[in-house]
Amino acid sequence: xxxxxxxxxxxxxxxxxxxxxxxxxxxxxxxxxxxxxxxxxxxxxxxxxxxxxxxxxxxxxxxxxxxxxxxxxxxxxxxxxxxxxxxxxxxxxxxxxxxxxxxxxxxxxxxxxxxxxxxxxxxxxxxxxxxxxxxxxxxxxxxxxxxxxxxxxxxxxxxxxxxxxxxxxxxxxxxxxxxxxxxxxxxxxxxxxxxxxxxxxxxxxxxxxxxxxxxxxxxxxxxxxxxxxxxxxxxxxxxxxxxxxxxxxxxxxxx
Amino acid sequence: xxxxxxxxxxxxxxxxxxxxxxxxxxxxxxxxxxxxxxxxxxxxxxxxxxxxxxxxxxxxxxxxxxxxxxxxxxxxxxxxxxxxxxxxxxxxxxxxxxxxxxxxxxxxxxxxxxxxxxxxxxxxxxxxxxxxxxxxxxxxxxxxxxxxxxxxxxxx
Numbered sequence: 001x002x003x004x005x006x007x008x009x010x011x012x013x014x015x016x017x018x019x020x021x022x023x024x025x026x027x028x029x030x031x032x033x034x035x036x037x038x039x040x041x042x043x044x045x046x047x048x049x050x051x052x053x054x055x056x057x058x059x060x061x062x063x064x065x066x067x068x069x070x071x072x073x074x075x076x077x078x079x080x081x082x083x084x085x086x087x088x089x090x091x092x093x094x095x096x097x098x099x100x101x102x103x104x105x106x107x108x109x110x111x112x113x114x115x116x117x118x119x120x121x122x123x124x125x126x127x128x129x130x131x132x133x134x135x136x137x138x139x140x141x142x143x144x145x146x147x148x149x150x151x152x153x154x155x156x157x158x159x160x161x162x163x164x165x166x167x168x169x170x171x172x173x174x175x176x177x178x179x180x181x182x183x184x185x186x187x188x189x190x191x192x193x194x195x196x197x198x199x200x201x202x203x204x205x206x207x208x209x210x211x212x213x214x215x216x217x218x219x220x221x222x223x224x225x226x227x228x229x230x231x232x233x234x235x236x237x238x239x240x241x242x243x244x245x246x247x248x249x250x251x252x253x254x255x
Numbered sequence: 256x257x258x259x260x261x262x263x264x265x266x267x268x269x270x271x272x273x274x275x276x277x278x279x280x281x282x283x284x285x286x287x288x289x290x291x292x293x294x295x296x297x298x299x300x301x302x303x304x305x306x307x308x309x310x311x312x313x314x315x316x317x318x319x320x321x322x323x324x325x326x327x328x329x330x331x332x333x334x335x336x337x338x339x340x341x342x343x344x345x346x347x348x349x350x351x352x353x354x355x356x357x358x359x360x361x362x363x364x365x366x367x368x369x370x371x372x373x374x375x376x377x378x379x380x381x382x383x384x385x386x387x388x389x390x391x392x393x394x395x396x397x398x399x400x401x402x403x404x405x406x407x408x409x410x411x
Binding site: 008009010011012013014015016018019022040041044045047048049050051052053055056057058060064065067068069071072074075076144145148149151153154156 | 261262263264266267268272281284285288289291292295301304308313314317318332333334335337338341342344346349350353358359363367368369370373374375377378382385386388389390392393396399400
C-alpha cells in the first residue's frame, strides 16, 4: 500500500480504533507510521474526531435506553429457521437454486435478448406525462438520496454524467418491480435505473448496448449499460440511434 | 447489560443528529426497530441487520428534509490546533454544526463518530466506494472544523 492509498483509507478511520485489526487498516497504519507527514495529519484527524465523539457520547435517559434495548434485543434474538432437508422451505429454495442455475445458463447462452425488457421499460416510460414527474433541480449525480426517500435504493449514473441537470424524477413499477426515472434537461432525455438481474439485463459493466424500438414514424433507441447490480438506460427525446451512439461515444471512460 | 453492544444507542444519537428533536428521534428509532422485528429475515448477518436499522432511520429522517447537497467536497488537511477548538465547543454547538452538514457527508461523518457500524458497512449503506467515502468524510470533517473557527467581528 502506498502513502496515497493509506491516506485515503485513514480518512475513514473509526476514532474508536475498532477497525485496527482489519487487514487494510492495519497496513495503512503501518504506512502512516513510516511517513511523517501522513502520521502528523492522521494524529490531528484522530484527536479532532475523538474530541467530537467524546462530546457526542452523552448518556441516554434510563427509560429511553431501556425501551430501545428491549426492542433491539427482540430484533436480535428472533430465532432463525433450523436447517433441515425435510423442511419444505429448504426444499423450495433448493429447487429454486437448481432452476436459477439453469436460468443463468440459458441467459448466458441467449444474450441476444439481454436488453429486451429494458426496451419494454422504455416503452412503458414513454407513456408518462410531465405531470407524473416530481420537479427537481439538481445534478443527476445528486439524485441518489432523493430516490432513497422515494424508497428506491441504488440510483447512480455512469462516470461523466454526474453534472447533467435533472429537472424531474419519478419511480414507477414495471412487472411489480421499481424503476427510477430522471428527466434530464440537457441533453433532453430520460435516464432509467432498475435492478439488472430482475429484468434479465446481462451486459458487462462499462459496455453499452444500443437497441432501436418503436414504429418507423416514431423510431427511438435506448442505450443500456450496467452499474454494479443496476441497469442504467438512456432514451434521448428527439433523437434516434445515430444521435444516441454519438452521445455515448462522447462520454469519458470510467477511470 | 454488558453482554452485548448497545448499538441502538448510536442509532438513537444518529437519529437525533439528523432530526435535532429528541421525541422525533425516539419515535423514528422505535418505528424502525419495530418494523425490523416484523420484517427480519430468518437468517441474516448481525452487522447487516444493524446496518439496515441505520439505513431505515436515515431514510425516515431524510424523508422530511431536503438535505442532499450539490456543494463541492472540501479538500485539504486539518490544522494541528483543530482538536482544541472542539474542546472549547459546547456539545449542542457541535450537534448543530453536524446537523447542518450537507448529505451524504453528514451521515457518513456522524456514523463514523458515533461508532455504530464498521467503516465498510457505512460506505455500503451510503452506496459509496471506499475512496469516495474517505473523501466525503474528510469534506465533512473540514466543514466542521471551519464552522468552529471564531467568526470575525463585524465593524461597528
